[in-house]
Amino acid sequence: MNTIKEAIKSILNQLPDDCSIEDIQYHLYVLEKVRQGLDIADTENGLKQEEVEGLLRKWLIE
Template sequence: MNSIKEKIQSILNQLPDDCSIEDIQYHLYVLEKIRQGLQVAEREPILQQEEVEGLLSKWLIE
């Protein structure tokens, strides 16, 4: 597995040379949120389609 430093270097290599610090921060933020989401997905039970539809039906107006 790549170290965090290698992952950041990969991100920097993919960004244009004239990117801003905010661009870099945004990409790091998005990757961290994805990482956190994947960790939650591994821990939490998986819902079936019918269960999700039942939960959403309480919020959605048809």
């Protein structure tokens, strides 16, 4: 996986030149939340793909 610095560089390169500081902050916030979620999924007992599909199927049909 990329380092945090590389991920930030990638985000900055993808944003338009006229983006605001708020745009950058938002993308950094999302990056951090996704990283935290992946860390939690790696360290805690998460649901397996089949379990998630079963739950979604139940919720979407009812």
